[in-house]
Amino acid sequence: MEIEPKKAPVERDPIRTIMSVISVLIVLVVGVIGYVVYDNSLRSETISKVVVDGSTVTMYYVGMFEDGRVFDTSIYEIASDDALYPKSFTFSMREESSYVPFEMTASLYGESGGTIKGFALGVIGMKLNEKNIIVVAPEDGYAVDPTMVETIDIVEAVPVVETIDETEFRTLFGTSPTLMALTPHYKWGWDVLVVEVGSGFVTFKNIPTVGQVVTPFGDPNDPDSPMGWDCAVESYDPLY
Known part of the structure; x- marks a missing residue:
């Protein structure tokens, strides 16, 4: 039986070994940098494309009226901050988990969804990543529900003396009627x-004061829920 003679062990060059490790590290780093650069290149290419008809768009949004009052948003921090972002009376706070980016199809609206x-x-x-302000004209906004529209005269006459059912009085005034007692209308x-x-x-009997400012449709100066407008008493005839 022939025995193959052992080869003399080859001594490793410590400098060559260190350089090999450094070369591997450099390749890995270049790979990461290349990935980042490549990713940025893709991102740059994507940015050059714009939203067109039928594009699926994901976004955060804040819906507000011209006076700045927020009526809807997909951002919880805005929804929960009434000091910096006053809300309209139609605003409704939702569960925090429901505040997520909104997805929509560009140009899809109305009966199509x-x-x-x-x-x-x-x-x-x-x-x-672009931010924009979209001003929506009334005819391009929410459809008007005719049952929710009420026409109010600019000048309204109120009878000085009124008679109503006692049950209705309790419901409207929130108290029982007491003879010769004053109570707010x-x-x-x-x-x-x-x-x-x-x-x-x-x-x-109604007892207003000429020049008195009242807010029958909501107080526009209410910091918590501004709505309505100011009305002023123009004249009062107690004998009418």
């Missing part, structure tokens, strides 16, 4: 004087 016309068309032409806010109670009916 999606969102309102002004929003669906307003994103067309935008680029990745449930709508106008001025004082009314109960002058007669009997047979299930209540008669009261």
Whole structure:
């Protein structure tokens, strides 16, 4: 049996070994840098593309009226901050988990689904990471529900003396009628004087002051829930 003679062990060159390790590290680093550069290159290429009809768009949004009051948003920090972002009376706070980026199809609106016309068309032409303000005209916004529309005269005459059902009085005024007692009017806010109670009916007299400012449709100066507008008493005839 032939025995192959052992080869003399080859001594490793420590310098060559160190250089090999350094070469591997450099290759790995270049790979990462190359990936980052490549990723940035792709991102740059994507940014050059704009939203067109049919594009799927994911975004954060804040919907507000012209006066700055927020009525909807996909950002929890804005939804929960009433000091910096006052809300409209139509705003409704949701669960925190529901505040996520909104996804929509550009140009898809109305009966086809999606969102309102002004929003669906307003994103067309935008680029990745771009911020924009889209002003939506009334005709391109939410459809008007005719049952929710009320016409109010600029000048309204209110009877000085009114008679209503006693049950209705309790419902409207939130209290029982007391003869010759003053109580704030449930709508106008001025004082009314109960002058007669009997047979299930209540008669009261409105006692406003000329020039008095009232807010029957909501207080526009209420910091928590601004709405409505100021109304002023132009004249008052107690004998009317």
